Amino acid sequence: MSAPVIIFFVLAAMAVLAAINLIVQRHPIHSALSLIVVMVALAGLYLLMGAEFVAAVQIIVYGGAIMVLFIFVIMLLNAGEEDRTNFSKLALYGGIPLAVVVTGLIAASMVNSSVAASLPPAQPVTLTSTRTLSNLLFTEFVYPFELTSFLILVAILGAIVLAQREN
Amino acid sequence: VNEFLTHYAYLIVPIAKVAILVFIVLTVDAYLTWIERKVIAHIQARWGPHRVGPHGLLQPLADGVKFIFKEDPMPANVDKAAYFLAPFITLMLALTSLAVIPFGPQQFTIFGYETTVGIADVNISLLVLFAITALGVYGVALAGWASNNKYSLLGGLRSSAQMISYELALTLSVVGVLLLAGDFSLRKIVDQQAGAGHGLISWNIFPQMIGFLCFFIAAIAETNRVPFDLPEAESELVAGFHTEYASMKFAMFFIAEYTSMITISCLATIMFFGGWLSPFPDSWTFTHYLPSVLMIPFGLWVIFDGIRYETLFGRMVLPIVGTVLTAIGAALVLFPVLNDAIQGIFWFLAKVFAFLFVYIWMRGTLPRFRYDQLMSFGWKFLLPVSIANVVLTSVVILWRMH
Numbered sequence: 001m002s003a004p005v006i007i008f009f010v011l012a013a014m015a016v017l018a019a020i021n022l023i024v025q026r027h028p029i030h031s032a033l034s035l036i037v038v039m040v041a042l043a044g045l046y047l048l049m050g051a052e053f054v055a056a057v058q059i060i061v062y063g064g065a066i067m068v069l070f071i072f073v074i075m076l077l078n079a080g081e082e083d084r085t086n087f088s089k090l091a092l093y094g095g096i097p098l099a100v101v102v103t104g105l106i107a108a109s110m111v112n113s114s115v116a117a118s119l120p121p122a123q124p125v126t127l128t129s130t131r132t133l134s135n136l137l138f139t140e141f142v143y144p145f146e147l148t149s150f151l152i153l154v155a156i157l158g159a160i161v162l163a164q165r166e167n
Numbered sequence: 168v169n170e171f172l173t174h175y176a177y178l179i180v181p182i183a184k185v186a187i188l189v190f191i192v193l194t195v196d197a198y199l200t201w202i203e204r205k206v207i208a209h210i211q212a213r214w215g216p217h218r219v220g221p222h223g224l225l226q227p228l229a230d231g232v233k234f235i236f237k238e239d240p241m242p243a244n245v246d247k248a249a250y251f252l253a254p255f256i257t258l259m260l261a262l263t264s265l266a267v268i269p270f271g272p273q274q275f276t277i278f279g280y281e282t283t284v285g286i287a288d289v290n291i292s293l294l295v296l297f298a299i300t301a302l303g304v305y306g307v308a309l310a311g312w313a314s315n316n317k318y319s320l321l322g323g324l325r326s327s328a329q330m331i332s333y334e335l336a337l338t339l340s341v342v343g344v345l346l347l348a349g350d351f352s353l354r355k356i357v358d359q360q361a362g363a364g365h366g367l368i369s370w371n372i373f374p375q376m377i378g379f380l381c382f383f384i385a386a387i388a389e390t391n392r393v394p395f396d397l398p399e400a401e402s403e404l405v406a407g408f409h410t411e412y413a414s415m416k417f418a419m420f421f422i423a424e425y426t427s428m429i430t431i432s433c434l435a436t437i438m439f440f441g442g443w444l445s446p447f448p449d450s451w452t453f454t455h456y457l458p459s460v461l462m463i464p465f466g467l468w469v470i471f472d473g474i475r476y477e478t479l480f481g482r483m484v485l486p487i488v489g490t491v492l493t494a495i496g497a498a499l500v501l502f503p504v505l506n507d508a509i510q511g512i513f514w515f516l517a518k519v520f521a522f523l524f525v526y527i528w529m530r531g532t533l534p535r536f537r538y539d540q541l542m543s544f545g546w547k548f549l550l551p552v553s554i555a556n557v558v559l560t561s562v563v564i565l566w567r568m569h
Contacts, residue, residue: 029249029312036305043298056294060338064301065331071305072327075312075320130291130351 008048015041028079032070039063053130169278176280184286185266192265196425197227203527210531221473221481231418239414242315249313254412254419257306261423261430264299267292268433269354271443271511283354284512291351296434297338300389304330306423307391307408314411322407325397325538332545333388333395339553340381343560344371344438353434357442364449370441375560379439381553386431388545390424393530397538432522433515440518443511455506458513462496 018037025031039062046055137145172179201216201223208215216223241250269292271284289295304327311323348356362369372379388395399407409420436442447454466489473485499506536544 027246029246029309033249033305033309036302040302052289052291053294056291056298059298060294060301064298064304064334068301068304068308068327068331071308071312072324072331075308075324075327 004048008045011041011044011048015045026081026084028074028082029071032067032074035070036063036067039067053133172278176278180277180280180282181286184282188265188286189262192262192426192429193422195429196422197231199425199428199523200230200421201227202523203530206524206527207531210528221476221478221485234415234418237414239416242411245315245411246313249309250411251416253306253310253313254416254423256309257303257423258419258426260299260303260306261426264296264430265426265433267295267353268430268437269357269442270433270515272357273508273511288354289352292353293341293345293351293356293438296430297334300337301334303389303427306420310412310420311408314408316411318404318406319408319410322399322404322410325404326391326408329388329391329395329397329541329545332542333385333549336381336545336549336553337385337389339550339557340378340385341438342553342557343375343378346557346560346564347371347374353437353442357437357444360441361444366444366448366451367441367446370439370444370446372439374563375439375556377552377556378560379435381549381556382439383435385545385549385553386435387526387529388541390427390431392424392428392526394533394536395541396535397541428523428526429519432519432526435522436515436518441514442518443515445510445514455510456500458506458509459496459499462499463493466490466493466496 015038018034018041022031022034022038025034040059043055043058043063046052046058204226205215205223216226219225219229241247266286267289269283269285269288274281274283276282307326307330308323311319311321311326314320344356345351348359350356350359356371360370387393391397391399397407399409404410409417412420445454469489469492470486471489473482473487473489476482476485499509
């Protein structure tokens with residue numbers, strides 16, 4: 001096995017195990033920490049695909065900013081350990097079959113696309129480099145980009161309105 | 168053996184570089200505490216450490232021994248995983264961030280493996296640095312939360328709020344430099360500042376004066392140093408997030424703080440002060456003797472000081488140190504090849520030490536901010552100014568293009 005393949009499996013195992021740990025842990029802080037590990041492992045996977053800008057932004061935005069807010073809120077609310085509840089009927093009759101179906105679909109699509117995925121990507125460096133990405137963002141995808149910024153702005157305004165209601 | 172080295176050079180050379188850099192950085196960290204204590208002592212008209220070794224030079228060593236042998240009690244009802252993880256995360260991230268910093272211009276070949284002065288030459292090194300800084304909050308926040316102590320928790324909360332707030336200004340303040348360089352690579356940012364070889368007039372500090380001020384203020388806040396050291400404000404929070412840490416775990420937070428000071432100083436040097444470039448024009452070749460001109464008199468002074476030193480140990484050790492320093496200075500004059508090779512690293516280290524001195528100087532001079540002042544300064548002043556700097560720089564660049 002070549003080094004990239006080994007690194008891929010290590011990162012993938014890290015992401016999956018941390019994601020399972022996120023659900024299994026009873027304390028919110030431990031769950032949040034597992035989520036950070038998932039984010040960092042995903043960033044590593046992006047890096048492996050040559051998308052260095054996306055990898056860095058993944059860590060800065062998700063690993064850094066968003067998860068810090070999560071942890072900040074959990075610490076401020078001083079959330080304690082959660083109690084385990086009984087296995088709900090909805091999960092038994094709806095969740096498990098659904099999980100099986102989704103896993104099957106993903107596995108099927110992976111099996112079908114295995115030939116395409118094993119081929120080397122056409123131009124990994126030029127497609128994902130920071131310069132190309134920013135050019136695309138400000139020319140071809142300028143409307144989705146600006147609309148997303150607008151959406152986030154609206155969300156910020158909403159947060160300010162909610163925060164000021166008390167006064 | 169040579170064949171083995173050549174074959175595995177891609178593994179061995181980086182590992183060796185990491186080992187050397189970690190050794191150097193940890194030593195510098197140790198002596199930075201000595202410099203800090205000495206400088207602050209002299210600012211406050213005291214002597215500072217002077218009992219252990221000549222001029223207290225062995226004080227860092229004594230501190231290290233003390234840290235290792237101290238009892239390491241763990242408070243009751245702590246969250247064990249997070250309590251143990253926090254110092255490790257903090258130290259690991261602080262040391263990792265040094266990996267992408269280029270320390271000199273040279274590219275050399277060892278065992279057929281091309282490499283640079285610095286561990287990794289990444290094309291998005293600046294983003295990598297910010298990514299690592301962004302994760303650095305967790306160490307402090309977790310330490311505060313896991314300690315099961317209200318002072319620690321308040322310190323951790325303050326720290327995470329402060330770091331999120333100032334990270335924005337930190338990131339925005341360097342956008343101007345990025346616009347000028349057109350690249351995320353720290354090496355390219357330095358190369359762009361070389362200009363036409365006229366020395367310091369082409370450094371980024373002049374077009375990016377506002378950006379630098381925002382960057383440096385935000386950087387001090389990111390490293391939790393005076394006047395932004397609210398996470399460990401001892402008059403209010405005992406010791407803040409590391410109240411419940413002792414022994415090596417406390418030392419880890421300490422080493423991490425000094426390492427991030429070094430990283431930030433390197434970053435400021437690279438982005439605004441031309442990195443390893445000399446401040447003099449390229450044609451002034453006589454300035455290449457500056458390292459020797461500084462080293463030889465300093466070495467001679469150390470010998471002179473050593474001969475009349477009060478303790479026998481100092482009378483033995485200091486002249487040897489002085490002789491070594493003088494010999495290095497003389498060797499640089501005698502071997503021009505060696506002298507040319509160290510020029511870049513000399514200027515880089517000189518600038519980094521200047522920044523570290525400013526850090527210490529500020530600690531000896533400025534009082535601490537109040538918490539509300541800290542927040543309103545970050546959000547209402549620093550952030551708008553750095554955004555204005557981005558707009559201004561873009562307008563000037565656009566105007567020049569047309």
